Amino acid sequence: MADVAERAGVSGQTVSRVVNASPRVDPETRSRVEAAMSELGYRPHRAARALRTGRTQTIGLVVSTLASVGNSRMLQAVADAAATRGYALTVVTLGADGDVAAAFERLAEQGVDGAIVLNEATARVRGADVGVPGLRLVVVDSPRDDRFGVVETDHAGGARLAVEHLLSLGHATVHHLAGPDGSFAAAERERGWREALSAGGAAVPPVARGDWTSASGFAAASVLLEAGSTAVFAANDQMALGALRAAAETGRAVPDDVSVVGFDDVADAADYRPPLTTIRQDFDALGSRAVAALIDGIEAGAPAAFETVPTRLVVRESTAPAPSTGR
Amino acid sequence: MADVAERAGVSGQTVSRVVNASPRVDPETRSRVEAAMSELGYRPHRAARALRTGRTQTIGLVVSTLASVGNSRMLQAVADAAATRGYALTVVTLGADGDVAAAFERLAEQGVDGAIVLNEATARVRGADVGVPGLRLVVVDSPRDDRFGVVETDHAGGARLAVEHLLSLGHATVHHLAGPDGSFAAAERERGWREALSAGGAAVPPVARGDWTSASGFAAASVLLEAGSTAVFAANDQMALGALRAAAETGRAVPDDVSVVGFDDVADAADYRPPLTTIRQDFDALGSRAVAALIDGIEAGAPAAFETVPTRLVVRESTAPAPSTGR
């Protein structure tokens, strides 16, 4: 910086002002400084700035696992949005033990200005230990809470879309292949399913529960199909994939004998057999809103936001009118 | 730090020595300092340390996209390995334009100590602009190059495994559903396929090319099946998924009429219909080796490493002996 200053014939402070786009700089001086910077390949030193200002221009992302396709997509959206805003993103995964406190500890050590917490960790975040004091937080898919910002997908609304679609096709009721206990998204999707069933005057059968993996979807769907279900709403696409295989193995044709709806609209869903009707979640919007809420909070002290991102039904070939004769 | 020093009745320098595990500290003093640190909730200030030492204890990860399941898994492995070594991980994605230079620019600005570059960006990295001078690099899935460390999966070996498996089942030859041009992994898998075919005395038919997505796999496989293939080796599982659908739509039974092998062993592959025979890639090993190579280079000045991680064949139900009468 001193070199730049000398070359441009100004003080270091003026260089700093140029770098930080301060309005208090003569245009002529500014361009002289800019020229010097690019000639010398000057790059501001982030650590020094962080030391001085107390802010690192870095946000953290806490995620339980990246095995789920949804989390990966969110991560990408978050990374892009953060980069656009000039923030670095550091990723912290929960260990196998899912120790949120340890994750926050690591974030605090790295001195991030704030953090985004992805869904699965949510239940644990709600416990007493809401991170380190002073660390701004935005939690994705969590019940509303003033202690941090919340950005969520409209899971319940999406579930309602799925159920209404199925009921309108003449199915007597819809069975639910639910996500794991402790997941906010799973609970909300289940709630939406339940409400839509009640609203439609249909019976509410017991749920079968999986853990988001296709293997668990296969196992749980087998039970449902055994019980004679004609319409299955799976809490995510991967479990729907398992359900499709379960149907095939028990000799049910999809969609003629049984209809299946997923949730997420993962890239592969269009190539499941048959192509899956599903609820599309807008991961990009979710990620960029989360980043926007966090950074607005950091930079402008904006109060904790609460936002809901809508979903939409994508009809493909895994759903059809109910079989005419009851099975 | 000053507070800790005072409380423990020592100087700041001694606290520093304790934090950095210097041997030059009396055990009794050390424990006194440690007590003071935990009582005061002291946490060393990373930015200050970075300013002083010139090292940030942070590594970068450059990735083109996280849409591919493999990349996500790698990212997770890298994140965990970095955390274990006490390094933070910051993720940089390539924009839609795939601008590697810009990505390196951002990394340099953040002052990472080194970076790992994931596969797809490889071809571009090899161009003149090998990052910023002084930035240590480990590239995953790249041809050997002294300018940076390389860690790769044995793609060609895996492909050979797939082809040998198929030939041993009596298939006259194996068609290849290749990955995109410009991908090192795709090129290597194709090479392995070609070599194994030649070694087995089988004809080498022209390849059909996709872009890793299931949709592209569907399209490309349709062509292959039209041509009467009985054995297809897809360059990844997602394209294999597309191939399975293509087979179904053209009335071929898998595995009775046509056998399909994938690559990666993605979590869902076991629930494809039929469960997919595939080549398992050890993403965790790949990620942790890459981190180890990078950090060894940073800390110990170890020379650029070159490592290959083996694969293995996972036989499921998508492969069977060739149909007895030629199709």
Next chain:
DNA sequence: ATGGGCTATGTTAGCGTCAACATGGATGCT
């Protein structure tokens, strides 16, 4: 023309840490 306010720029100091050197006491060797 004089003071007040405004603009462009400079000066000073310190953010938390650790490398380098300094110190003082204990130990060991001749």
Next chain:
DNA sequence: AGCATCCATGTTGACGCTAACATAGCCCAT
């Protein structure tokens, strides 16, 4: 006993940056 070593610890200064204050020149209203 005398001197070289070694060990545990302390002191000093600087890493690169920017907040806060300081200064000098200018314009404008009175």
